[in-house]
Structures are given as structure tokens and as C-alpha cells.
Amino acid sequence: MSKTNNFVFISLKIVAWIIFVGLCIEAGSLIVNFIFSMYNPEFIQNLYQKLDLSQMYISNKWAFFSMYSFILLISILKAYLFYIVIRLLTKINLEKPFNTYVAKQISLLSYYTLSIGLLSYIARQITKNLQHHGYSVDTLHHFWSDSQAFILMAAVIYVIAIIFSKGVEYQEELEETV
Numbered sequence: 001m002s003k004t005n006n007f008v009f010i011s012l013k014i015v016a017w018i019i020f021v022g023l024c025i026e027a028g029s030l031i032v033n034f035i036f037s038m039y040n041p042e043f044i045q046n047l048y049q050k051l052d053l054s055q056m057y058i059s060n061k062w063a064f065f066s067m068y069s070f071i072l073l074i075s076i077l078k079a080y081l082f083y084i085v086i087r088l089l090t091k092i093n094l095e096k097p098f099n100t101y102v103a104k105q106i107s108l109l110s111y112y113t114l115s116i117g118l119l120s121y122i123a124r125q126i127t128k129n130l131q132h133h134g135y136s137v138d139t140l141h142h143f144w145s146d147s148q149a150f151i152l153m154a155a156v157i158y159v160i161a162i163i164f165s166k167g168v169e170y171q172e173e174l175e176e177t178v
Contacts (some may be wrong), residue, residue, distance in 0.1 A: 005094075013089045020086055023079040030075050035070050047140070056135055063130055070123035071143050074116055081112045098167040107165075110158035115151030 029048035036043050037054060051071075057064040088105040124144045127137045 009094065011154055014083050016082060018090055020079065020082040023075065027072070027075040027079050030072055034072065036168050037068075051139055053139075056130075056137075059135070065137060066126065067123070067130075067137070067140060070119060070126070071140070074119055074143060077116045077119070078111060081109065081116065084112065086139050098117070098164060098171045100168055103161060103164040103168050106161040108163050110154050112142075112153060114154035114158055117147050117152075117154055120144035120147030120150060123147075163174070 026048075028171065030051070031046055032050050037052075053064055053067060054068065084105060087101065088109070091105075092102055093099070121144070124141075124147055127140050127144070131137050
């Protein structure tokens with residue numbers, strides 16, 4: 001492997017770690033927000049992203065819990081997605097990348113990406129419905145604004161996973177015939 005490729009690969013690992021840590025901080029902060037909003041709502045204005053859904057909690061607890069569940073689930077899935085990316089980047093052998101572990105990890109990436117996209121899309125539709133019923137949901141839109149991008153990215157990653165699976169099959173056949 002050339003020095004340029006090695007540098008790019010190491011840079012990708014560093015960027016993946018930075019994104020993973022940021023997503024973990026975001027997920028943890030949202031969990032803390034959720035706990036504070038349940039027990040001490042007057043501190044919400046000082047917390048992460050000032051995600052104040054206390055009016056929704058007062059008027060409709062089902063809406064509050066469903067919106068917060070979507071927010072927490074999506075943020076945790078995004079963090080786990082990058083955990084899979086980090087595992088893949090640390091265990092991949094660039095001299096011989098076509099193996100079953102890499103193919104399975106890429107398939108996992110596509111499934112989790114699709115899950116994030118579908119959950120984001122469902123949450124966005126529910127938010128639109130809640131907005132029509134008079135709830136203030138302006139602070140929620142940025143949590144699932146990229147649902148279509150995740151669904152499209154899942155399709156692309158799935159195609160790559162299929163290509164890797166076929167590459168593994170061909171490589172195993174080649175090794176058996178030699």
C-alpha cells in the first residue's frame with residue numbers, strides 16, 4: 001500500500017473516531033435532557049440544544065414520549081452505526097479486503113443506515129401530524145431532516161455489500177481451485 005493510501009486510510013479512521021465521539025456525546029446529552037425534562041423541567045433552558053418539550057408533556061404524554069423515543073433511538077443508532085464503521089476500519093486488511101467479516105460488516109452498515117432513514121422518515125411524518133394538531137415542534141425538525149439521504153445511502157451501501165459478498169465468493173473459489 002502506498003504512503004498516500006495509508007495516510008488517507010489513517011485520516012478516515014481519525015475522522016470516524018471524531019464523529020463517533022461526537023455522536024456519543026449527543027446521544028448522552030439527549031438522554032440527560034430526557035431525564036431532566038421528566039423530573040426538573042425548569043433546567044431545560046440550560047441543557048443541550050434547549051430541547052424543551054414540556055408543553056407537549058403537559059398536554060399529551062403519548063406525543064412527548066413518542067417524539068423523545070424517536071430522538072433517542074435515532075441518535076443511539078447513529079452512534080452505533082459509526083461504532084460499526086470504526087470496527088470495520090480497524091479490522092480490515094487492505095492487502096486482502098475481500099473476506100466474510102468485511103462483507104458482514106458492510107451489510108450491517110446498510111441495515112442500520114436503512115433503519116435510521118426509515119425511523120427518521122416516520123418521525124418526520126408524525127411530527128407533521130402533530131404540527132397540524134397545534135403542537136410546537138419547530139425544535140424537532142433537525143433530528144430527522146436527512147431521512148431520505150439515509151435511505152439512499154443505505155441502498156448504495158447495500159449494493160457495495162452485495163459486491164463484497166460476491167468478491168468473497170469468487171476469492172474462495174479461486175483459492176479452492178489453486
